[in-house]
Amino acid sequence: MKNKKHLFLIAFRQLSQRKRQSILSLAGISVGVMVLITAISLMNGLVESFVQKIINIAPHVLVSGEKMLPLVPDQLIKPGKNSEVNFIKNVYRSDEEVIKNYKKIMDLIEQDSLVEMATPLVGLNTIGKFGTTTLPVQLFGIIPSSQDKIEKFKKSMISGNYDQLERTPDGILLGTSAAQDFSAKVGDRIQIVANNGNIFSLRVIGIFSTGINDIDGNVYVNLKLAQNIGGYPPNEVTDIYIRVNNLKKDYLVADNIKNLTNYKAITWEEKASSVLALFKMISMIVYFLVFFVVLVAGFGVANVLITNVLEKTRDIAILKSIGFKKSEITVIYIFQGLIVAIIGAAIGCLLGYGMIEILSSIKIASSSSSAVRADRLLMGKNLWYFTFSFGFAVLVSLIASIIPARNAAKVNPVEILRGEK
Amino acid sequence: MNDIIIKAENVNKTIVNKNGGEVVSTTILPDISLDFRRGEFSAITGPSGSGKTTLLYLIGALDMPTNGRIFLEEKEISAMKEEELAELRNEKFGFVFQFHFLLPEFTALENVMMPMLARGRTTVKRAREKAAELLKQVGMEDKQNNKPNQLSGGQQQRIAVARALANDPIVLLADEPTGNLDSKNSENIYSLFEKLNRENNQTIIVVTHDEHFALRTHRKIHIIDGKIDQDIRTKEPGSSIQS
Structure with missing residues (x-):
């Protein structure tokens, strides 16, 4: 299986045959990636600007x-079961x-x-x-x-x-x-x-x-x-x-x-530990929610693949009859998942970039109760937000593709080729 | 000309269905033995459910026998693993089915190229040339770039035949190739098969309902309830066929 070009071609043609569904699941991935990037940018922007300010204007x-x-001694020795310790509490000058x-x-x-x-x-x-x-x-x-x-x-x-x-x-x-x-x-x-x-x-x-x-x-x-x-x-x-x-x-x-x-x-860090811990907790909550957004997008990919596999059992049977191996059938459907994921995630990265630009240009009234005052949302901008979100979406889609792809490989050509069932 | 290329020895096929807790086993082929010679054009006939299609799929390595052994050129295919069988189907067999079963997203030419590309043994350019040649052979050279839905059933079936021939198979296996065609298109397919057999000495095994078709072959094997009822060689392989 040196040359996978034809497998990719089959995957791509099948996807483009079902344009509407493919585009919908692609859009799901795009939105998931966009939301993920925006959330990371928001959270990191907040934490980074806070840390930056502290580092700049507070004592290290x-x-x-x-x-x-x-x-x-009263701090060093814990009274055990079988020991008896007598001590006189130290007296400090307050x-x-x-x-x-x-x-x-x-x-x-x-x-x-x-x-x-x-x-x-x-x-x-x-x-x-x-x-x-x-x-x-x-x-x-x-x-x-x-x-x-x-x-x-x-x-x-x-x-x-x-x-x-x-x-x-x-x-x-x-x-x-x-x-x-x-x-x-x-x-x-x-x-x-x-x-x-x-x-x-x-x-x-x-x-x-x-x-x-x-x-x-x-x-x-x-x-x-x-x-x-x-x-x-x-x-x-x-x-x-x-x-x-x-x-x-x-x-x-x-x-x-x-x-x-x-x-x-x-x-x-110790002085600001409570604020940093709070930020950390909020980040966790935000990432947790966003994780589900991407997960749902992953279900979208799985959905496209499952219907594709179901509708293409005839084609799968034919491919098997002309000598395609199980592993090659699996690869075709994994490719489909990856095509949707990669295009979707790429669009999501562009949307995410746009979202960061838009959000960071919107003026907002600052609240005096927040740790850092600013007249706009403090958005972070870093390449890793994009690479991480891209990679994460692709990974989720890859996992989502595995089960439908393996089901595709399990199709028994004999049952289908015998007649239209 | 009489060398045996396919041999089935005491082949049994039993299908076990688990229906809830109930296990139902159905024997389709109880015990069948037969062989096919190189260059032979055979027809397997029989009523529905007689097991003729199952036999064809067993010979073509699409399905595995429950018991017994099947040899292709003295190699036992019934002992091979899934991956080897896939390669065998690609290199040694060509299949034509009742429903034309082309890949709908690909043009006629691309459909014919597919078995050649599957193993990556040839370049795309050479596959394209070969496919064009095969389409010419089946009389479809002017439909190269048409998608299957732009073609009639008869045209699709000829392309399916071209595809089956893509890797120069040892045996061409056809399962009711005319079952879904009108008489004119059926006639075209018969003639095509006859031509392939005569000109290329192509070994062909056809499962068919069609007595008329069966009579035009070298050998007619009639199967009832998974047993050979009749096995008549009407002509010697290589001899010309009168119509």
Whole structure:
């Protein structure tokens, strides 16, 4: 069976003889592939743009004041059946969660060659007041010049001047959500109430919008001012943000910091794990549903083949009588499935491409409750969406062809050739 | 001229039907032995259900005997496997059926080419030339590019004969080749068979109801209930046939 050309020809002619049915099942595959590509593009677009934003504007590793708990006997030994363990619970000093001598710690951190830069922060829960509005607000004290290297505020400014923050000891930078909540604009004075009741009157020097709602709800001041508001001595901060130069090794940096400093260090993946897990779950659901769309399309292919085989028993008998082998009959019908699948999937890829273009050009109102703000659907575009969807549809069709094709091979020519039954 | 090319020895064919829990077995051919010589033009006749078609299919390796042995040129075909039988049908036998059974999606020429392409032994070009030649032989050279539905029953049957001859078969087997044709077209098919037998020394075995047809062959085998009732050689193979 070197030359399969004639088998392909038989397959093709039989299909084109039943144009309407063949085109319908072909359309089924096309739609299945299109939906699959669109769904993958939507899901990946969302996740990728989220991850991309996080990587660009959030710290890769976050060191916080929380001390790592040393391993102690009550964590090491589980009371067994036949053992009795007496222990006295370790007593910790319940310190405030601060990083002491942060400059020394930063020196330690920056010795790691994987670390690109580190910058200290003081994070506080405060109350903001402007006019009649009083709202709780997350306030961060930062060193503006180095903070910008992580959170790219300068690029995200929608009004005011970021550089001015460093030169303005009582300046405050608002995220766009915070600014909207207070209805404040550049030049206004906002009151910040500290935990101990002290009130600080601060001047808004700028408003930024990063697109990540978590960050856009915060307000930022100089580090010194925040230490002042929170009542921390000058050598204490609450967090250190770190950017690494190799994202794949961020967990090494975090581990290293934990060992060196005994402070808690988490990577961005850990920090965003709940959102990432949610995305993963939604993706699973979407893929699961789309899988069924393709499966139904596969049934369409099986349907065409089953009717073709049923209607072509005469031809199959004839082919057998002139010496076609079982395996060759099988190949003819597998070819039919593949022809429908390949043409259908190719059209589906084109439709999918068009769908991505259309969806990504439609403007939509953004919801402030989503993780990432955007004014349109964030569609991913990648060759593998197409190759995967194509391959998957062809595989499903191939599987769908096997049973009808094998039934075709089982046709007993004697019964059919004897007379029209 | 008297060498035997097909030999059936004590061939039995029993069909077992499972009808629910009930097993019904029907013996079509109880025990039949006969042989055919090269160049012989034989007719198998008999009433419906006498087993004549079954016998033809057994000889042509389309079906397998339940018991007994069948030889083609001293090779036992009843012991062969499915794949070998397919090759045998392709290379050694040519079939013509009552219903013309052409592939409806293919032209006359392509239908005749199909057995040649099936094994891939020849190039498409050579198959095309050979097919055209065969169509000429059956008088259908001007219908090469017609699809079967554009042809009459008689024309289709001639193309089916051309197809049966595609791989120069040792034996041409025909199952009621004129059963579905009017007398004029039937006459054409008889003449064609006679011509093939006379000019190419083609061995032909025809199953037929048609006494008139049967009388024009070399040998008439009459079968009743799966048994040979009569086996008369009227003419010696190779001798001319009077009509």
